[in-house]
Amino acid sequence: MLEFLTLLSRRWRVVTAFVILGIAAAAVLTNQVQPSYRAQAQLFVAFASSDDNAASLSQGSLFTANRVKSYPDLVNSPLVLDPVIAELGLDVTTEELAGRVSAEVPPNTVLIEVRADDSSSARASEIANAVAANFITVVEDLDRIRSSDPSPVRVSITRPATAPGSPRTPIPALNIAVGLFAGLGLGLAAAAVREALDTTIKDENDIESATGLPTLAAVPINPDVGQTPVLTPATAAPVWSESYRKLRTNISYLDPDNPPRTLLVTSALAGDGKSITAANLAASLAQSGRRTILVEADLRRPTLSKLLGLVPDVGVTTVVAGRAEAAEVTQRFGDFDVITSGSIPPNPSELLGSQAFRQIVQQLRETYDNVVIDTPPLLAVTDAAVAAVAADAVILVTQARRTKKPELLKALYGLRAVDANVAGVVLNRVSGASGSYYQYTSTRPARTDRKRARRSSAQG
Ligand SMILES: Nc1ncnc2c1ncn2[C@@H]1O[C@H](COP(=O)(O)OP(=O)(O)O)[C@@H](O)[C@H]1O
Ligand SMILES: [Mg+2]
Structure with missing residues (x-):
């Protein structure tokens, strides 16, 4: 349900x-x-008897009852219909008219219901009445033994057909209802x-069931991210910036005695929101008073210098090449420091896997409380997996309703293959329609508490 x-x-x-x-x-x-109207005339069949003793009366009614059963079949015989066609000047064959005329004897009666269907309401009643009238003539004739005899049967019209107000078919309400339910x-x-068929990751449960990893934060779609990519204490999108604070808190809970300090942010594909997540994680860490540096290890499509409005020329590659000290290429953005990628090298994987890169990260770890590393997508290149070795914990960004389960899993296997410590997932771009999501995550502990309470009360 x-x-x-x-x-x-x-x-x-x-x-x-x-x-x-x-x-x-x-x-x-x-x-x-085309609408079809049904008009109906009612006939009564009586046995006309000359002497009126009881025996002949009951005989007569038995005769009539039996006789009446065969009458409906007569109603669409040419004998009845041909004069109707002529009389009304209908443009149909006898067979066609036969298909539209029927008669029925309601059980245990000597009544005959004569019905005629037509696309015109008035014509339907005309046909029904004409058929009824002709039927009477034909039946009374047929039951006469000699043509000079009076007919032993008398059929009279008890209810002439009238023009029906509404068609029998179609019935709009019924059709609409059928259409509705079929739809x-x-x-x-x-x-x-x-x-x-949809294997995209939609919520925490999908992440949990696909990877067994916890969701560290659900970041809502923020339409203003173009103007204000990094949260400030005065950011106009409170739920959005709150989600990064939540991420920060959840990371500190991962290992309360020894929380991971070097945090590598990666994802399966380009555009999932790695750089935005890394920058905002750095900002929220800095906001809580931690000395924080953001390092751009995406040496293929660096975006941080543009995103943060920093100088792009020098950075990680300059330091790895030994042409500068880390401190010399460090720039400031808000409350935190940043080292951008520097000039793009021909061999990013080798650079990130180098001893020199690891030493830089190690050195920054000594200077700062937190080092946040932004990386390229895992399914495209091995860079992130290679760099992950230098990090305490890896945060996997997933784009809600876009990242597919197999993609997330492939990214995860890539990280597990190098023994990276994958801390959890950030579900990015959670849609505003499911804006209750934020509430959902915040009520989650209460839920588990309730579950736990239920379990313990069941035990107790
Ligand atoms: N929560 C979000 N709401 C709205 N747009 C977002 C959000 N996260 C990321 N984006 C946008 O998605 C694009 C890709 O983000 P980016 O961080 O550069 O991805 P990646 O580094 O994984 O390639 C950017 O244009 C960014 O502004
Ligand atoms: Mg990026």
Whole structure:
């Protein structure tokens, strides 16, 4: 049930689209179908008897009851219909009219219901009445033994047909309802199929089930990230900046006695938000009074100098090449220090795997409380995995509804292969529609507490 509700909440658009389509299709079809009206006349069959003793009366009624059973079949015989066609000047063949005329004897009665269907309401009643009138003539004739005899059967019209006010088919309300339910069914099926085919990471549970890793923070989409990429105490997006504080806190909880200080940020693919996450993690660490440096180890597509408005010429590559000290290429942004990539080298992997790079990180670790390292995507190049060796903990950024489970897993295996300490996942770009997400994460401890409480009360 819960799964059904999550499916609905995630895929309500598909379901709604199908429902609307179903209703629209039903409306269009209803509109195109020619209406069919049914008019009905009622006949009464009596046995006309000359002498009225009881025996002949009961005999007569038995005769009538039996006789009446065979009458409905007569109603669409040419004998009855041909005069109707002529009389009303209908443009149909006998067979066609036969298909639209029927009769029925309600059980245990001597009544005959004569029905006629037509696209015109008035014509339907005309046909029904004409058929009824001709039927009477034909039946009374047939039951006469000699043509001079009076007919032993008398059929009379008890209720003439009147023009029906509304068509028998189509019934718009019914068709719309059918369209609605068909659309709903198809929509739910489509939603289920899409859900089954969709392997993207959507929430904490997906991360947990795919990797077993904790979600350190859920970062909402921030439309202002272009203008203000790095949080400040006065950032206009409080939920967004709060999520990085949450990330900072959760990292400190990872190992309370010895929290990881060198933090490497990476992800499966480009554009997941590694650089934004790294910069804001550095900013939130600095905000809590920790001496923090952000190091750009993305030596392929460096973005930090542009993002933070720093000088791009010197940086990590300059220091690794031995042309400068780390302190000489360190720049300041807000409360924290930054070393950008420097000029792009031909062999980034080798550079990041070098002893020199490890020494720089080690040296910065002595000067600063925290070193945050921004890296290239893991599925593209090995750089991040190589650099991960120099870090205490690795933070994997995942883009909500974009990163696929297999991609995340592949990235994770790449890190595990070099024995990196993968601390957890940052779920980035959580959509505003599921804005309750932030609340969801903050209520999570309460949930587990409740679970725990239930468990212990079950034991106790
Ligand atoms: N939470 C977010 N909300 C809105 N845009 C974001 C968010 N995180 C990242 N972005 C945008 O996504 C793009 C890629 O981010 P970036 O950090 O450069 O990715 P990466 O370093 O993984 O390639 C950038 O344009 C950035 O502004
Ligand atoms: Mg980047």
